[in-house]
Amino acid sequence: MEVAPKKVHIKTFGCQMNVYDSNRMLGLLQERGFVVEPDLREADVVLINTCSIRAKSEQKVLSLLGELKGLKDKKPETVLGISGCIGQRMGRTLLHRVPHLDLVFGPDSVDRVVPLVEEVMARGARLVEAEFEKMSRAYVQPAVVLDKAKPSEYLTIMKGCDHFCTYCIVPYVRGREKSRAIAEVLEDVRKLVDRGTKEIVFLGQNINTYGKGTEENLAQLIERAHEIEGLERIRYVTSHPRDLGMDLIEQFGKLPKLMPALHLPFQSGSNRILKRMSRLYTREDYLLKVEALRKACPEIALSTDAIVGFPGETEEEFEETLTLMEQVKFSLAFMFKYSPRPGTRAMIYAGEEVPEKIKEARLARLLKVVYPQIDAENRQYIGKITPVLIEAMDKKDMNFTGRNPAGKLVHVFNAGAACVGKVIDVEVTDANGSNLKGYYVHAERNAEPKTIKPRRAAEALPA
Ligand code: SF4
Known part of the structure:
Protein backbone atom coordinates (compact mmCIF):
# COMPACT_ATOMS: atom_id res chain seq x y z
CA MET A 1 0.00 0.00 0.00
CA GLU A 2 1.30 3.43 -0.90
CA VAL A 3 2.11 5.57 2.12
CA ALA A 4 0.72 9.13 1.97
CA PRO A 5 3.43 11.79 2.08
CA LYS A 6 3.80 13.70 5.33
CA LYS A 7 2.44 17.25 5.28
CA VAL A 8 4.38 20.23 6.60
CA HIS A 9 3.28 23.73 7.50
CA ILE A 10 5.79 26.49 8.39
CA LYS A 11 4.64 29.73 9.98
CA THR A 12 7.17 32.55 9.75
CA PHE A 13 7.66 35.58 11.98
CA GLY A 14 10.20 38.38 11.61
CA CYS A 15 12.63 39.59 9.00
CA GLN A 16 13.51 38.59 5.43
CA MET A 17 16.19 36.23 6.70
CA ASN A 18 13.52 34.19 8.46
CA VAL A 19 11.41 34.17 5.27
CA TYR A 20 14.46 32.86 3.44
CA ASP A 21 15.23 30.24 6.12
CA SER A 22 11.61 29.02 6.05
CA ASN A 23 11.78 28.61 2.27
CA ARG A 24 15.00 26.64 2.62
CA MET A 25 13.46 24.37 5.23
CA LEU A 26 10.44 23.79 2.99
CA GLY A 27 12.76 23.04 0.05
CA LEU A 28 14.79 20.52 2.09
CA LEU A 29 11.66 18.82 3.44
CA GLN A 30 10.09 18.68 -0.04
CA GLU A 31 13.24 17.05 -1.39
CA ARG A 32 12.75 14.42 1.29
CA GLY A 33 9.15 13.76 0.15
CA PHE A 34 7.14 16.05 2.44
CA VAL A 35 4.40 18.15 0.88
CA VAL A 36 3.44 21.71 1.81
CA GLU A 37 0.13 21.96 3.70
CA PRO A 38 -1.44 25.45 3.73
CA ASP A 39 -3.77 24.61 6.64
CA LEU A 40 -1.81 24.32 9.86
CA ARG A 41 -4.49 22.07 11.44
CA GLU A 42 -4.08 19.47 8.70
CA ALA A 43 -0.28 19.26 8.83
CA ASP A 44 1.75 16.37 10.28
CA VAL A 45 4.64 18.73 11.03
CA VAL A 46 4.10 22.31 12.19
CA LEU A 47 7.18 24.49 12.46
CA ILE A 48 7.15 28.06 13.74
CA ASN A 49 10.14 30.05 12.59
CA THR A 50 10.50 32.79 15.14
CA CYS A 51 11.87 36.26 15.79
CA SER A 52 12.97 37.68 19.13
CA ILE A 53 14.06 41.14 18.06
CA ARG A 54 11.28 42.75 20.13
CA ALA A 55 9.40 41.57 23.19
CA LYS A 56 6.15 41.83 21.21
CA SER A 57 7.33 39.31 18.58
CA GLU A 58 8.15 36.83 21.34
CA GLN A 59 4.78 37.31 23.01
CA LYS A 60 3.01 36.58 19.71
CA VAL A 61 4.88 33.29 19.31
CA LEU A 62 4.30 32.22 22.89
CA SER A 63 0.59 32.90 22.60
CA LEU A 64 0.44 30.94 19.31
CA LEU A 65 2.15 28.04 21.07
CA GLY A 66 -0.54 28.19 23.75
CA GLU A 67 -3.27 28.07 21.09
CA LEU A 68 -1.65 25.02 19.50
CA LYS A 69 -2.11 22.95 22.65
CA GLY A 70 -5.64 22.11 21.48
CA LEU A 71 -4.27 20.81 18.18
CA LYS A 72 -1.70 18.60 19.95
CA ASP A 73 -4.42 17.27 22.30
CA LYS A 74 -6.55 16.26 19.30
CA LYS A 75 -3.67 14.99 17.15
CA PRO A 76 -0.79 14.05 19.47
CA GLU A 77 1.19 12.58 16.56
CA THR A 78 1.64 16.08 15.04
CA VAL A 79 5.26 17.22 15.35
CA LEU A 80 5.36 20.75 16.74
CA GLY A 81 8.66 22.61 16.45
CA ILE A 82 10.12 26.05 17.08
CA SER A 83 13.04 27.29 15.02
CA GLY A 84 14.78 30.66 14.63
CA CYS A 85 15.83 33.24 17.18
CA ILE A 86 13.47 32.24 20.01
CA GLY A 87 14.59 28.63 19.62
CA GLN A 88 18.19 29.79 19.96
CA ARG A 89 17.54 32.17 22.84
CA MET A 90 15.34 29.93 24.97
CA GLY A 91 16.54 26.46 23.93
CA ARG A 92 15.77 23.82 26.54
CA THR A 93 13.87 26.32 28.73
CA LEU A 94 11.24 26.52 26.03
CA LEU A 95 10.88 22.75 25.92
CA HIS A 96 10.34 22.72 29.69
CA ARG A 97 7.94 25.63 29.56
CA VAL A 98 5.79 24.20 26.76
CA PRO A 99 5.14 20.49 27.43
CA HIS A 100 3.36 19.96 24.08
CA LEU A 101 6.39 21.17 22.11
CA ASP A 102 8.52 18.45 20.43
CA LEU A 103 11.41 20.24 18.81
CA VAL A 104 13.45 23.41 19.40
CA PHE A 105 16.32 24.50 17.18
CA GLY A 106 18.21 27.66 16.30
CA PRO A 107 19.06 29.39 12.99
CA ASP A 108 22.35 27.49 12.67
CA SER A 109 20.39 24.23 12.41
CA VAL A 110 18.05 25.23 9.56
CA ASP A 111 19.88 22.93 7.17
CA ARG A 112 19.41 20.01 9.61
CA VAL A 113 15.64 20.31 9.62
CA VAL A 114 15.11 16.92 7.92
CA PRO A 115 17.11 14.73 10.37
CA LEU A 116 15.70 16.66 13.32
CA VAL A 117 12.06 16.22 12.26
CA GLU A 118 12.64 12.58 11.33
CA GLU A 119 14.25 11.82 14.66
CA VAL A 120 11.24 13.22 16.50
CA MET A 121 8.92 11.21 14.25
CA ALA A 122 10.87 7.98 14.57
CA ARG A 123 11.67 8.03 18.28
CA GLY A 124 8.99 10.31 19.64
CA ALA A 125 11.92 12.14 21.23
CA ARG A 126 11.74 15.76 22.37
CA LEU A 127 14.82 17.47 20.94
CA VAL A 128 16.79 20.69 21.35
CA GLU A 129 19.59 21.84 19.06
CA ALA A 130 20.75 25.39 19.70
CA GLU A 131 24.52 25.52 19.29
CA PHE A 132 26.66 27.72 17.05
CA GLU A 133 29.64 26.52 15.12
CA LYS A 134 32.08 29.08 16.55
CA MET A 135 35.45 28.49 14.94
CA SER A 136 35.05 29.37 11.28
CA ARG A 137 34.45 32.64 9.39
CA ALA A 138 33.05 30.78 6.39
CA TYR A 139 30.16 28.41 5.93
CA VAL A 140 28.74 26.28 3.17
CA GLN A 141 25.03 26.12 2.48
CA PRO A 142 23.76 22.87 0.95
CA ALA A 143 22.00 23.45 -2.37
CA VAL A 144 18.24 22.95 -2.51
CA VAL A 145 16.66 21.57 -5.69
CA LEU A 146 14.54 24.28 -7.28
CA ASP A 147 11.93 23.74 -9.96
CA LYS A 148 10.80 27.33 -10.17
CA ALA A 149 11.73 30.65 -8.65
CA LYS A 150 9.97 33.95 -8.01
CA PRO A 151 10.76 37.10 -10.03
CA SER A 152 12.41 38.56 -6.94
CA GLU A 153 14.23 36.26 -4.55
CA TYR A 154 16.09 36.71 -1.27
CA LEU A 155 19.47 35.06 -0.99
CA THR A 156 21.31 34.83 2.33
CA ILE A 157 25.05 35.33 1.88
CA MET A 158 26.15 35.59 5.50
CA LYS A 159 24.86 35.13 9.00
CA GLY A 160 25.51 36.56 12.43
CA CYS A 161 26.90 39.90 13.51
CA ASP A 162 30.12 41.05 15.17
CA HIS A 163 28.68 44.32 16.43
CA PHE A 164 27.09 44.34 19.83
CA CYS A 165 24.65 47.21 19.59
CA THR A 166 23.46 47.35 23.16
CA TYR A 167 19.74 46.95 22.35
CA CYS A 168 20.12 44.03 19.95
CA ILE A 169 19.70 40.32 20.52
CA VAL A 170 21.08 39.27 17.10
CA PRO A 171 24.69 38.47 18.08
CA TYR A 172 23.36 36.21 20.85
CA VAL A 173 20.88 34.32 18.66
CA ARG A 174 22.71 34.31 15.32
CA GLY A 175 26.36 34.17 16.49
CA ARG A 176 29.42 35.86 14.97
CA GLU A 177 29.64 36.80 11.29
CA LYS A 178 30.20 33.97 8.81
CA SER A 179 30.04 34.28 5.04
CA ARG A 180 29.42 31.98 2.13
CA ALA A 181 32.01 31.96 -0.65
CA ILE A 182 31.31 34.17 -3.69
CA ALA A 183 31.51 31.16 -6.03
CA GLU A 184 28.80 29.33 -4.07
CA VAL A 185 26.55 32.40 -3.94
CA LEU A 186 26.93 33.04 -7.67
CA GLU A 187 26.00 29.45 -8.41
CA ASP A 188 22.74 30.01 -6.50
CA VAL A 189 22.15 33.27 -8.40
CA ARG A 190 22.60 31.50 -11.75
CA LYS A 191 20.22 28.72 -10.74
CA LEU A 192 17.58 31.24 -9.71
CA VAL A 193 18.00 33.25 -12.91
CA ASP A 194 17.68 30.05 -14.97
CA ARG A 195 14.35 29.45 -13.24
CA GLY A 196 12.96 32.91 -13.90
CA THR A 197 14.33 35.22 -11.20
CA LYS A 198 15.09 38.78 -12.36
CA GLU A 199 15.98 40.38 -9.07
CA ILE A 200 18.17 39.15 -6.22
CA VAL A 201 18.11 40.67 -2.76
CA PHE A 202 21.27 39.61 -0.91
CA LEU A 203 20.67 39.22 2.81
CA GLY A 204 22.92 39.60 5.81
CA GLN A 205 22.49 41.17 9.24
CA ASN A 206 25.55 43.35 8.70
CA ILE A 207 26.00 42.84 5.01
CA ASN A 208 28.68 45.47 4.37
CA THR A 209 31.24 43.27 6.14
CA TYR A 210 30.38 40.20 4.05
CA GLY A 211 33.55 38.13 3.54
CA LYS A 212 35.21 39.30 6.79
CA GLY A 213 38.16 37.06 7.60
CA THR A 214 38.38 35.87 3.98
CA GLU A 215 39.83 37.37 0.79
CA GLU A 216 36.37 38.33 -0.51
CA ASN A 217 34.05 41.27 0.06
CA LEU A 218 30.61 42.59 -0.83
CA ALA A 219 31.77 44.96 -3.59
CA GLN A 220 33.40 42.00 -5.39
CA LEU A 221 30.25 39.92 -5.04
CA ILE A 222 28.06 42.72 -6.44
CA GLU A 223 30.41 43.22 -9.39
CA ARG A 224 30.48 39.51 -10.21
CA ALA A 225 26.70 39.14 -9.85
CA HIS A 226 26.28 42.18 -12.11
CA GLU A 227 27.92 40.21 -14.93
CA ILE A 228 25.33 37.43 -14.82
CA GLU A 229 23.23 37.48 -17.95
CA GLY A 230 19.50 37.50 -17.30
CA LEU A 231 19.83 39.04 -13.84
CA GLU A 232 18.29 42.51 -14.08
CA ARG A 233 18.23 43.86 -10.56
CA ILE A 234 20.43 43.59 -7.48
CA ARG A 235 19.67 44.86 -3.97
CA TYR A 236 21.15 44.12 -0.55
CA MET A 246 33.23 54.25 -0.44
CA ASP A 247 33.68 51.21 -2.71
CA LEU A 248 30.06 50.22 -2.00
CA ILE A 249 28.77 53.80 -2.16
CA GLU A 250 30.38 54.43 -5.56
CA GLN A 251 28.87 51.28 -7.03
CA PHE A 252 25.45 52.93 -6.87
CA GLY A 253 26.63 55.44 -9.48
CA LYS A 254 28.34 52.87 -11.68
CA LEU A 255 26.37 49.63 -11.83
CA PRO A 256 23.00 49.93 -13.57
CA LYS A 257 21.70 46.62 -12.21
CA LEU A 258 22.34 47.76 -8.64
CA MET A 259 19.02 49.37 -7.77
CA PRO A 260 19.17 52.93 -6.42
CA ALA A 261 17.81 52.04 -2.99
CA LEU A 262 19.53 51.43 0.32
CA HIS A 263 18.33 50.62 3.82
CA LEU A 264 20.63 52.50 6.20
CA PRO A 265 19.36 52.48 9.79
CA PHE A 266 20.42 55.50 11.87
CA GLN A 267 18.52 54.50 15.06
CA SER A 268 19.02 57.83 16.86
CA GLY A 269 19.93 61.39 15.90
CA SER A 270 21.64 62.02 19.23
CA ASN A 271 25.36 61.33 19.62
CA ARG A 272 25.01 60.52 23.32
CA ILE A 273 22.29 57.94 22.61
CA LEU A 274 24.25 56.50 19.68
CA LYS A 275 27.15 56.00 22.06
CA ARG A 276 24.88 54.30 24.58
CA MET A 277 23.61 52.08 21.78
CA SER A 278 27.24 51.32 20.85
CA ARG A 279 26.53 52.16 17.21
CA LEU A 280 30.14 53.28 16.53
CA TYR A 281 29.24 56.35 14.43
CA THR A 282 27.97 59.85 15.10
CA ARG A 283 25.09 61.82 13.63
CA GLU A 284 27.69 63.75 11.59
CA ASP A 285 29.25 60.51 10.25
CA TYR A 286 25.81 59.32 9.23
CA LEU A 287 24.98 62.54 7.40
CA LEU A 288 28.31 62.38 5.56
CA LYS A 289 27.43 58.88 4.30
CA VAL A 290 24.05 60.17 3.11
CA GLU A 291 25.77 63.02 1.30
CA ALA A 292 28.25 60.65 -0.36
CA LEU A 293 25.43 58.31 -1.43
CA ARG A 294 23.44 61.16 -2.95
CA LYS A 295 26.55 62.46 -4.70
CA ALA A 296 27.25 59.02 -6.19
CA CYS A 297 23.63 58.42 -7.12
CA PRO A 298 21.33 61.48 -6.87
CA GLU A 299 18.11 59.44 -7.26
CA ILE A 300 18.95 56.95 -4.49
CA ALA A 301 16.00 56.10 -2.23
CA LEU A 302 17.10 55.79 1.37
CA SER A 303 15.15 53.92 4.00
CA THR A 304 15.94 53.66 7.68
CA ASP A 305 15.12 52.39 11.18
CA ALA A 306 14.80 54.59 14.24
CA ILE A 307 14.26 53.75 17.90
CA VAL A 308 12.54 56.18 20.25
CA GLY A 309 12.70 56.09 24.02
CA PHE A 310 16.06 54.36 24.43
CA PRO A 311 16.88 54.42 28.18
CA GLY A 312 17.90 57.87 29.29
CA GLU A 313 16.74 59.60 26.08
CA THR A 314 15.85 63.21 26.93
CA GLU A 315 13.33 65.36 25.08
CA GLU A 316 16.19 67.27 23.40
CA GLU A 317 17.84 64.01 22.31
CA PHE A 318 14.59 62.74 20.85
CA GLU A 319 14.28 66.02 18.95
CA GLU A 320 17.67 65.32 17.38
CA THR A 321 16.10 62.16 15.92
CA LEU A 322 13.21 64.26 14.64
CA THR A 323 15.50 66.81 13.01
CA LEU A 324 17.59 64.09 11.37
CA MET A 325 14.41 62.61 9.89
CA GLU A 326 13.37 66.04 8.65
CA GLN A 327 16.78 66.69 7.18
CA VAL A 328 17.36 63.41 5.31
CA LYS A 329 13.78 62.85 4.04
CA PHE A 330 13.72 59.07 3.83
CA SER A 331 11.71 57.13 1.27
CA LEU A 332 10.63 54.65 3.93
CA ALA A 333 11.20 54.40 7.68
CA PHE A 334 10.56 51.73 10.29
CA MET A 335 10.12 53.36 13.67
CA PHE A 336 9.93 51.57 16.99
CA LYS A 337 9.59 52.21 20.68
CA TYR A 338 12.60 50.78 22.51
CA SER A 339 11.80 47.35 23.90
CA PRO A 340 14.19 45.88 26.50
CA ARG A 341 15.57 42.45 25.60
CA PRO A 342 16.85 40.36 28.49
CA GLY A 343 20.45 39.32 27.86
CA THR A 344 21.39 42.45 25.88
CA ARG A 345 23.89 44.97 27.19
CA ALA A 346 21.28 47.75 27.32
CA MET A 347 19.90 46.03 30.41
CA ILE A 348 22.62 47.91 32.37
CA TYR A 349 20.46 51.01 31.81
CA ALA A 350 17.58 49.47 33.75
CA GLY A 351 16.22 52.20 35.99
CA GLU A 352 16.63 54.84 33.29
CA GLU A 353 13.68 53.65 31.18
CA VAL A 354 11.61 56.24 29.39
CA PRO A 355 7.99 55.87 30.57
CA GLU A 356 5.73 54.06 28.08
CA LYS A 357 3.46 57.07 27.65
CA ILE A 358 6.39 59.30 26.67
CA LYS A 359 7.69 56.67 24.24
CA GLU A 360 4.25 56.52 22.63
CA ALA A 361 4.02 60.30 22.34
CA ARG A 362 7.51 60.50 20.80
CA LEU A 363 6.71 57.76 18.31
CA ALA A 364 3.50 59.57 17.33
CA ARG A 365 5.45 62.81 16.79
CA LEU A 366 7.98 61.01 14.63
CA LEU A 367 5.27 59.36 12.53
CA LYS A 368 3.67 62.75 12.03
CA VAL A 369 6.89 64.03 10.49
CA VAL A 370 7.78 60.96 8.44
CA TYR A 371 4.50 59.87 6.86
CA PRO A 372 3.74 63.17 5.11
CA GLN A 373 7.33 63.15 3.76
CA ILE A 374 6.87 59.66 2.30
CA ASP A 375 3.42 60.55 1.00
CA ALA A 376 4.79 63.67 -0.71
CA GLU A 377 7.68 61.71 -2.23
CA ASN A 378 5.31 59.05 -3.59
CA ARG A 379 3.01 61.71 -5.07
CA GLN A 380 5.91 63.09 -7.07
CA TYR A 381 5.65 59.98 -9.24
CA ILE A 382 2.13 60.89 -10.40
CA GLY A 383 2.13 61.53 -14.16
CA LYS A 384 5.55 59.89 -14.56
CA ILE A 385 6.55 56.53 -16.00
CA THR A 386 8.43 54.13 -13.76
CA PRO A 387 9.81 50.65 -14.60
CA VAL A 388 8.18 47.99 -12.43
CA LEU A 389 9.24 44.38 -12.00
CA ILE A 390 5.88 42.60 -11.78
CA GLU A 391 6.12 40.04 -9.00
CA ALA A 392 2.60 38.75 -8.58
CA MET A 393 -1.04 38.96 -9.42
CA ASP A 394 -3.31 39.81 -6.54
CA LYS A 395 -6.35 37.69 -7.42
CA LYS A 396 -8.56 39.26 -4.78
CA ASP A 397 -8.01 42.85 -5.83
CA MET A 398 -7.56 41.97 -9.53
CA ASN A 399 -4.36 43.89 -10.02
CA PHE A 400 -0.68 43.17 -10.45
CA THR A 401 1.99 44.22 -7.99
CA GLY A 402 5.66 44.86 -8.27
CA ARG A 403 8.39 47.29 -7.30
CA ASN A 404 10.13 50.11 -9.10
CA PRO A 405 13.91 50.72 -8.83
CA ALA A 406 13.42 52.75 -5.63
CA GLY A 407 11.66 49.75 -4.10
CA LYS A 408 8.22 51.41 -4.06
CA LEU A 409 5.30 49.00 -4.15
CA VAL A 410 3.27 49.61 -7.34
CA HIS A 411 -0.24 48.31 -8.14
CA VAL A 412 -0.79 47.99 -11.88
CA PHE A 413 -4.39 47.70 -13.04
CA ASN A 414 -4.08 46.59 -16.65
CA ALA A 415 -1.10 44.25 -16.79
CA GLY A 416 -1.66 40.65 -17.91
CA ALA A 417 -0.39 37.33 -16.57
CA ALA A 418 2.38 37.46 -19.21
CA CYS A 419 3.83 40.49 -17.41
CA VAL A 420 4.66 38.54 -14.24
CA GLY A 421 8.45 38.29 -14.07
CA LYS A 422 8.98 41.16 -16.51
CA VAL A 423 9.99 44.78 -16.03
CA ILE A 424 7.26 46.93 -17.58
CA ASP A 425 6.79 50.69 -17.91
CA VAL A 426 3.98 51.94 -15.70
CA GLU A 427 2.41 55.39 -15.79
CA VAL A 428 1.64 56.37 -12.21
CA THR A 429 -1.84 57.85 -11.82
CA ASP A 430 -2.20 57.89 -8.03
CA ALA A 431 -0.09 57.46 -4.91
CA ASN A 432 -0.33 57.49 -1.14
CA GLY A 433 2.00 56.92 1.79
CA SER A 434 2.31 53.20 1.17
CA ASN A 435 2.13 52.56 -2.57
CA LEU A 436 1.82 53.85 -6.13
CA LYS A 437 -0.94 52.95 -8.58
CA GLY A 438 -0.89 53.07 -12.33
CA TYR A 439 -1.26 51.54 -15.77
CA TYR A 440 1.03 49.56 -18.03
CA VAL A 441 1.71 52.00 -20.85
CA HIS A 442 1.54 49.38 -23.61
CA ALA A 443 -1.90 47.93 -22.80
CA GLU A 444 -5.51 49.07 -22.85
CA ARG A 445 -6.64 50.71 -19.64
CA ASN A 446 -9.38 49.07 -17.65
CA ALA A 447 -11.29 50.28 -14.63
CA GLU A 448 -9.47 50.76 -11.37
CA PRO A 449 -10.75 48.45 -8.61
CA LYS A 450 -12.59 50.34 -5.89
CA THR A 451 -10.48 49.24 -2.93
CA ILE A 452 -6.92 48.18 -2.51
CA LYS A 453 -5.73 47.41 0.98
CA PRO A 454 -2.59 49.32 1.92
CA ARG A 455 0.30 46.93 2.50
CA ARG A 456 3.06 47.15 5.00
CA ALA A 457 6.53 46.77 3.57
CA ALA A 458 8.45 43.68 4.70
CA GLU A 459 10.56 44.45 7.72
CA ALA A 460 14.25 44.82 7.06
CA LEU A 461 16.94 43.02 9.03
CA PRO A 462 18.24 44.78 12.11
CA ALA A 463 21.56 46.59 11.71
S1 SF4 B 1 21.58 46.11 15.37
FE1 SF4 B 1 22.50 45.23 13.52
S2 SF4 B 1 24.68 45.78 13.65
FE2 SF4 B 1 23.81 46.02 15.71
S3 SF4 B 1 24.17 44.06 16.76
FE3 SF4 B 1 22.11 43.98 15.84
S4 SF4 B 1 22.40 43.02 13.84
FE4 SF4 B 1 24.42 43.70 14.55
Missing part, protein backbone atom coordinates in the same frame (compact mmCIF):
# COMPACT_ATOMS: atom_id res chain seq x y z
CA VAL A 237 20.09 44.53 3.03
CA THR A 238 21.03 45.51 5.76
CA SER A 239 23.82 48.08 5.83
CA HIS A 240 25.54 49.52 8.88
CA PRO A 241 26.48 53.21 8.60
CA ARG A 242 29.98 52.58 9.92
CA ASP A 243 30.74 49.67 7.59
CA LEU A 244 29.36 51.12 4.37
CA GLY A 245 32.60 51.99 2.56
